[in-house]
Amino acid sequence: MSRWWPVSVRRSTALSAALLSVIVLALGWLGTRQFVSAQLTRNAVNTTLTDLDRMADAYRAASLGGGRTPLAPAGLTGDSAFEVVADSGRTVVRSTELRRLDPAWTPLPPAPAGAPADWTTTTRVTLRPGAHPQWREYRTYTVLGRVVDDVPAGLMEPLGREGHTLDAGLRGAGPASHHRLTLYRFVPPWDTLRTLKMFDDMMAFFVPLAVLLTAAVAWFAAGRALRPVEAIRRELAEVSRRQFGRRVPVPRSRDEIARLARTTNTTLDRLQHAHDQQERFVADASHELRSPLANLRAGLEVALAHAGRADWPAVAHRSLCDVRRLQRITADLLQLAVNPAEIPAPSGVVDLADVVREQVAERSLEPGGPAVRSVTDAPAPVRGEPVQLERLLRNLLDNAVRHAHSTVTVQLGRLPGEIVLEVLDDGPGIPAPDRERVFDRFARLDDARTRDAGGSGLGLTLARDIATRHGGTLHVADSDTGARLVARLPWAGGTGGDGALA
Missing domain, CATH: 3.30.565.10 (Histidine kinase-like ATPase, C-terminal domain)
Known part of the structure; x- marks a missing residue:
């Protein structure tokens, strides 16, 4: 086990629960954030696509009036970033916001020659504020594009205009010619970023709180669960050679700890029975063996003390009887000492x-x-x-x-x-x-x-x-x-x- 990992079961349980909650919550945080970001981005793209269609419809409606019908606002606001590009590659009109976000902005390319009337495109561009690279606008944007055919020159002149609407700086007169325009609309990321920032702030507060609560609950739950185990340990520590009568407390629950306590008490019962049986066996065996050994020794000592008058055949006969009895007792003890489970x-x-x-x-x-x-x-x-x-x-x-x-x-x-x-x-x-x-x-x-x-x-x-x-x-x-x-x-x-x- 690593040195930094706690030895205590209670501490290791709390630490494991905390680490697991960190992993689960972190994965949930990242997964949920990715899902929310994708959903918000998809909604922003759909909204921008609708605004782009309004821009195209405004040009088509004005074109039906021969260039004398004014361009509709098309839902553009001061924060809208857009650009209209002619086939020559020059900018017809672009938003003031776009120039502010990137002073060195170069026009986006027009649609390819021969592009169908329903041509659309999705590209990504990076706006560079220049002197302020730390600005939040210094990022990559998604840009949607669409073409509009047969736009009168009166809806385009002069080229290179800037403003908040399509008709900003428009003269309203021009040669009787028609052109194809490519409309670009930037997808605003602000709602997505604002929502994600709020989500990150909320998770940054609740994730540590949830980890601490999980660790605390695991700490107290492990302590409560291990309380009977500690009681069992204390009782087992008190069991000694002369105290086999002690028994561990059995909790009222029906879980694994209660079964452990019952099994421990059963084992202690067997140990006490074996201990008592061993003590009786040792005491009785020593008493049984002492008698024939004492008789054998006494007979031989008396015979040796009076070697000339001893009846040696009778001494040998008595000694042989004592030896046979010792053999019977020893054989019986060996027979009883064999574990029945070991005998086939x-x-x-x-x-x-x-x-x-x-x-x-x-x-x-x-x-x-x-x-x-x-x-x-x-x-x-x-x-x-x-x-x-x-x-x-x-x-x-x-x-x-x-x-x-x-x-x-x-x-x-x-x-x-x-x-x-x-x-x-x-x-x-x-x-x-x-x-x-x-x-x-x-x-x-x-x-x-x-x-x-x-x-x-x-x-x-x-x-x-x-x-x-x-x-x-x-x-x-x-x-x-x-x-x-x-x-x-x-x-x-x-x-x-x-x-x-x-």
């Missing part, structure tokens, strides 16, 4: 019934713990990644096994357009107020339980995240006994039909 939609088709059978069979091989059984009647094709769907079911089973008394049941059914996966246990269940909180990161309903006995607090969070990324849902449903977690995934087998849950 799953394209493969997986039979969820096979996943259920494999997971249930794997659980049945583990000694101790509640019994795990499945109820599946038909194939359940869904679009997804096999590893992710296995992890979803594994996390649901881990949660159910951890809280069940004796039995965990996996049911798989089909509803119109979707596959329904249910995992039920006969444990204490999940209270209704906590059915959404269990999906929060590191959420625990039994805080008295030790971390080794419980999970990492990320299993259900990951399960819902996987279901969401596969276009489905995961929620806690009502159950007569224990907890009942229901996952719904889009069916990949076509239009879909109804299938009752087993």
Whole structure:
């Protein structure tokens, strides 16, 4: 941006409006002046042409009387500039005004030989006052010409006369001969110049006034329009790391600034949510990682302090358990840290019934713990990644096994357009107020339980995240006994039909 251009939006708006008004008004001034000048000049030419016709008619009327009829005034006044020229090139009569305007005036040329009776011409001549070049008459004039035939010599003699009328200094007698005369009449520019001068004076007053008014209106309008923006800026300046609760004021108008304010508040809501979530995540993650790291360090320090009496296989086993738990927590955190928008939609088709059978069979091989059984009647094709769907079911089973008394049941059914996966246990269940909180990161309903006995607090969070990324849902449903977690995934087998849950 140029150095002379103001940085302020309000000042730049006012300056832009002023410059635009100057350009528009200047162009309008010049265009209107040109139009008015052309119209006035055309009117002056038409009026002069009418006066020239009167001069010709005066000569024709006098010629019909054989030169004995006097010449009519023909509408000539003291300000009229005219000249009558004979075919010889000599001036018959000219106006005194013409001599005054140009003391060194030379006669205009006569009409060409053989010119028709209706011959007319338009030419331009420059009058030079001589000693006073600054006079307004020192200019170029438009001159109209016309011929008159068979004019008696009595209406011409003597030649070279000057006056305000055609018969000024006329003797009224002469030889019985007829001549052709060329009549010239100057178009007076005074009315046009006077009107244009008045127009220029008026525009010279109103154009600067209009520019100032336009700049002032633009200044105040921009200030009024930017007032909400300034309020938004002040509120945003107050938003800091500990003040995400502030919101910008939304003006009552429905313009772009109001939409900007609403969008800004929406963005601040997302920032506050992300900030709160990050703080909870950092606090919970640090707490979760501190426990296995502390156990690992304490076990190794005790073993090293009593190296001769330490049961190193048991120490290695406990350390390995802590490392595995750290790996699970780290893997879960990495999984949750991935932006769902960056992951392409799953394209493969997986039979969820096979996943259920494999997971249930794997659980049945583990000694101790509640019994795990499945109820599946038909194939359940869904679009997804096999590893992710296995992890979803594994996390649901881990949660159910951890809280069940004796039995965990996996049911798989089909509803119109979707596959329904249910995992039920006969444990204490999940209270209704906590059915959404269990999906929060590191959420625990039994805080008295030790971390080794419980999970990492990320299993259900990951399960819902996987279901969401596969276009489905995961929620806690009502159950007569224990907890009942229901996952719904889009069916990949076509239009879909109804299938009752087993």
